[in-house]
Amino acid sequence: MPSRRHALLAFAVPRIRGSRELDSPVQERARIEVRHTAWGQVQPDLPSRRIRGFDKDVAVLTETVTGPAGDFPAYVLTPRGVSITRTLFYVHGGGFVAPMDRTHVVYATRLARELGARVVMPAYPLAPEHTAHDSHEALADLASRWARQGPLVLAGDSAGGGYALALAQTLRDRGGPQPSHLLLISPWVDLTTSTPETEALDSIDPWLSLSKLRSYAEWWAGSSDALRSPEASPALADLDGLPPALMFCGTRDLLVAGCRLLADRAAGSTWDLTYVEEPDLIHVYPILPLIPEAREAFRRTLEFLR
Template sequence: MSRQQRDALDAILRSAPRGEMRPTVEQQRSGFTAAVSRPAPQGVITRQTVLGGRPALELEPAAVSGPGRLLYLHGGGYVIGSPQTHAGMVGELARRAGLRAVSVDYRLAPEHPFPAAVDDGLAAYRDLLAAGIEPQDIVMAGDSAGGGLTIATLLAARQAGLPQPAAVAVFSPWGDLTLAGGSIRSKEGIDPIFIEADLRAYADLYLGAADRAHPLASPVFADLTGLPPLLVQVGANEVLLDDAVRLAGRAGADDVEVTLEIGPGLPHVFQHHYGRLDEADAALERAARFLTGHLAADHPTTGYLTAGHPAAGGSEPVR
């Protein structure tokens, strides 16, 4: 793994302008789109579709093996981002896993505050089941706010009496909108992207007057019993480090099989930088193996926790 690559990425991320006045929501959305968007990898076909009553992007690699399906929920603080901004990373994960993927354009705040995003995640998962896809053939993944939303969707599915999918992977999950994690403050200045005020602003837009410790908003406070095997990947250089660590710890305490990977010197959702950061490619490869491994065969239910790793309907039917 290249220290030079990590240092170069850190410098690039720190070079992003940060003005005294907070940009409008529309400016944040357009800026995020310009900064993050990457096209789907070569050989991955994309199609517009509808899932759970919401627009979605289907990504199909050239080499698909088996009936497995990946349901992805993108990051962006519940305020910005879309399946298009994440088409590159999701397509790369799908390509490595050999899975058809569908990325949901769930409703964003402030136009649609909590729990609209959770409702959309649950509706998308319910639609996959209604389309005849077996739960053991479904895996889920998400990053940042989408990582927290992925866990919240599984909690909502459990509450609705729906079966759980085969496995779930989350990248730099935002799991505590109360901002109680110690790294929110201890990693400020070390994190090249976020400061506490950024996260607080997103939480304000998403939650308004709602309870910030609600389990569907902050799943680090939830009972995670019964959730499927979980992979959590996070960078050591991010303010959300403790969200990931506490989420993994909560899962382990609730008898969920969980793997925690902390990448030294890495920023928030470093997986976006596949192809130019060795650690990103390695992390996506491990995530793909984790997800497909749980599709391929039954795994023991005893948990394990590892830290410090180097680490339906629509215009195009969902098949």
């Protein structure tokens, strides 16, 4: 049974995040574009600006990544006082329309400190102004470069989890140094949202909205015809030869249908995927602060990655 703190977050987070049904794709697109203009699209100074005292504990450097649509930043966050032995390449969630926020940065740097790792967090260009094509190959290049320097863990939550899986498939297909592990937290891995149970899940997820996800998916893929492409829906692509992976999802999460599909397809492949599905827990519960369910997921994550 979920904890009381989880129940409180399940009530509060959707309200804090402004979750609501889609008015119309046109209105939603306009609202997001206005927000991106106010944010500067990717919030390039977010890691230090949004976290009080952050620079005292973590050294922050910014790399410039060049993609087809222009340059965007990737942050290299190195915990101070830690012997660095590997890199955690963390792709943030947000439905491909929202930039990384405090929760992503705090979780990734906490995990890195425990693992003796630096964190690389790309602030990839967002939909609806941009598609996966505008950053995918550039991020694969960046991850490959870090993998050549030492062990690399490829991780992400929600949309970022799906992106991380798609990047792992690209790195596998290219050859060369590979990630040692994959960490997928409530990943969005099937942008077609075609699994039969998806409609029923929409009624019990307090946070995500199927109507919004369908618009976000098409914007990110670039068209409805591209929704099944490996860059958009890695759950539908070849899974053989991927690094060992750990995946979490709760059953009050609209994305659990895609996670189950991925786990079923992995069972028929050579991929070593461990799937942890927790009853009645909400979207990205492992990265939510101050709940016992997240602490247990963190323990399992450290056990897997160590």
